[in-house]
Amino acid sequence: MTRRFHCDRCGACCLQLSRFGDLYAFLDDGSGVCRHYDREKRACTIYAQRPLLCRVEDGYRTWFADIPYERYLRGVREGCRQLRRSLRAARRGEGGDSGKQI
Ligand code: SF4
Numbered sequence: 591m592t593r594r595f596h597c598d599r600c601g602a603c604c605l606q607l608s609r610f611g612d613l614y615a616f617l618d619d620g621s622g623v624c625r626h627y628d629r630e631k632r633a634c635t636i637y638a639q640r641p642l643l644c645r646v647e648d649g650y651r652t653w654f655a656d657i658p659y660e661r662y663l664r665g666v667r668e669g670c671r672q673l674r675r676s677l678r679a680a681r682r683g684e685g686g687d688s689g690k691q692i
């Protein structure tokens with residue numbers, strides 16, 4: 591494994607859990623936002639204990655180790671880009687996440 595994933599803490603994943611179907615339902619505060627996300631600090635309040643589903647490196651070792659790590663990272667980064675686009679659209683009121691303001 592050469593390079594590690596860099597999270598810029600945009601929050602686009604933690605603020606849009608409903609984008610992942612039911613996968614993160616156990617973290618959803620009822621509005622699609624993670625109940626462990628601190629909006630002011632833009633941080634996970636349980637970072638050290640966050641679920642495996644929220645861990646990019648551990649997720650690779652657990653579920654995706656049969657593909658090259660760089661390929662996995664490209665997929666993760668593309669997912670982040672899509673989530674950021676979706677978040678920007680939601681904030682502009684363009685229908686992201688059913689049009690609600692995030
Ligand atoms: S969308 Fe990606 S970059 Fe943004 S907080 Fe989530 S993991 Fe980090």
Ligand code: SF4
Nearest residue numbers: 604624626627634644
């Ligand atoms: S547990 Fe932490 S990293 Fe996972 S979605 Fe919630 S705030 Fe984000």
